[in-house]
Amino acid sequence: MKAATCPAAVKVSPEITDDDRALFHEVISTDLADWQIEQVETPSKIYPRQEKLLAVHWHPEFVPFKHISRRVEKMFPNVQDKLMIPTQHNVLMSYGDYTGVEVDCYASGFNQKVQLLLHFENEKVKEAHVLKSMLAHTFKYRSSQLFEYMDTITKPMEDRIEKAAKATGADEDLVEMVRVYVTKIQTMLDEEWSSVPKDSIKNKLLKNYFDALRPKYGDTLINRLQAYLKAIKKQVKTDFSLKFFYRATEVIEEARSLGGCVVIPHPEEFWPILLAKYDVDGIEAWNPQSQRYTEFLISVVNEQNIKRPAGNKELLIFMGDDCHMSEKTKPVETQDPTKAAREIGLQPAWDDLNIRKKLIISGINRSSVIEEYKARMAG
Template sequence: MTTANIEIDNKAAGPGPEDQERLDEEIFRDLVSVELSAEQRARLVAPPAVHPRQRAVLAVHWHPEWIPIELTMARLAASYPNRQNQLIIPTQHNELLCLGELAGVEIDCYSSGFNRKVQLLLHMRAEAVERADVLRSMLSHTFKYRGGQLWEFIDSIVEPAWDARMQEAAAETGANDEVVAFVRDCAARLRALLADHESDVPPMMIKNKLVSEFIAAQRPWRPERMISRALLLAKAVKQIVKREFSLQYFYRASEVIEEARGLGAGVVIPHPEQFWPILLADYDVDGYEVWNPQSREYTEFLIGVLNRQNKSRAHGERRLLVFMGDDTHMSEKAKPPELQDRQKAAREVGLQPAWDDPAIRKALMLAGMDRDRVIDQYRGRLA
């Protein structure tokens, strides 16, 4: 980021008024840019580790975001040079993307039985996208919620009418008045920038993480402790906004599944740490994600549940499959290393170590599942 080289005499006070507007413009332009430098491209295609022994690559839950898919595929080829069996399908949030003969998307919807937002992974043949007018309309409607949620997120920080949310988040994180004032100031400046430039910003860049990224970009001029506490506070507010966001905005999961099945799509429920109770809903799905980098607690339990459900199914009835999702967000790898979220940046497309964990492998064996079988069976369902 170009602004990082500017020196501030009093770091706790931040830039003077004469510099603030110019710095904010530079930061904002960097945060919403979809242009890649040669250095970024080189970093994106060079994985931090190579896995020569991994011969099966299953990746049906990952997000290219604004990174060209060909760069991800080059990184994947370097990561798994000896792969022999693979199923690679991008799942952008609320946007259908094709890769070769297959297409995928992760769609937000809600489960009326549980009265909560859930997400579904949909995978289909690329030619089905041409007749997916209704699904694309549903996705377009849902895509807009992210922009709306960003504005509500910012208003929850800035506007006195939403002060209860800020007070709740401050109490939860132990933020003092100085941190609260700093976060409010950052959010107000970001809101002004969005108002001035929203028509020029690519729609996919209008999302909640702009708030935390804008705060994090203040590091050259603020103490690290201030930035860390401010990020904690902003994250707490975001969780409250998500919790309170109206579910009526979303289509029902059953409606989405019905439309997807009409297109011959496969359906997988991701994020086991949030959605495993949905097993009780008995949706028409192909399988459940039992592991991803955000959730390792229920993996063996979920494999056992799916195994018991499969045993109770009638002969010839389609079995539920075990999936694992790396949930990689490629844009995180485009950031300068010092600005990356380490946990998110460590995720790699197709890297799911749980498949090789001895305890989990035992549960998978009892369930008659492994990575190759899931790849072959799910690919067959999408044929």
């Protein structure tokens, strides 16, 4: 029996064709076609028995709130009490009475990048000039990672290229095919910079572009390309300098000065923040990416609350859905199934019997967190 062979990479002309440019415009576009709107507004499942909705960690990206609202209303038709706050990366966004953001920052005590969720009543950030300037700097710096990612491929940075190729089995032809296409993307990005939506200037631009080439080259070759790209991206992220981010303490101080609240997301990565006793309101004990430490973290929060000094507020427990709405605008066949399964307000951990047992001890449930957190933001 003959062994199956992987499809070979193809030689690609460095000249930017009309097809290349049309695909580039398609990938960077933030306009939604009718089929995308229908896909966004139609949930895959309905949860008629859920009456409380708590969602303080989700990313609208370029999807208009009106479509998001329709999806959530269809998904949870009997909700009587809700708290929904968007947390775009490094950009303040308002929905209803509240404004939120997920901020990249630097925790010097752990020498690592961390992220914090900041939440406010809308009125409190109308004149938040310092916070807005801090976020603009962070957004610009964070976006620069895409350019380092592309430079690694096009310059190229040989040590990173060799390491990624070795890790993924990419041969010279595949490496060259990726280099040519990324050079084209880089050139088109520079040529059309003034009209490129800022929402598209992120690492996933390359992933989305190569995904859009699937009809032309087939899934097997594109999957090989994507594995190689992912290995390069991982190196870029690891080597990305932290010194240009604001310190976590600076971000927290600014949020507090405006009357905002702070939550630690991504518990598997950032739970050590709890050890530093930062001035935060709570921590996600669960989200779709981070389920390993849920029960442990609830116990830690319970212990800290018992030992807290008189007059200090209790740490709250949150469950984050970390839903990225742009995933729901992609053709189903190119969606990441794990990311696509995330939904605003869908947090099964609240109903898990083992987790509920620990939450009962702390007197915490969705309803109590909604009530207490609204009170803190109003305070």
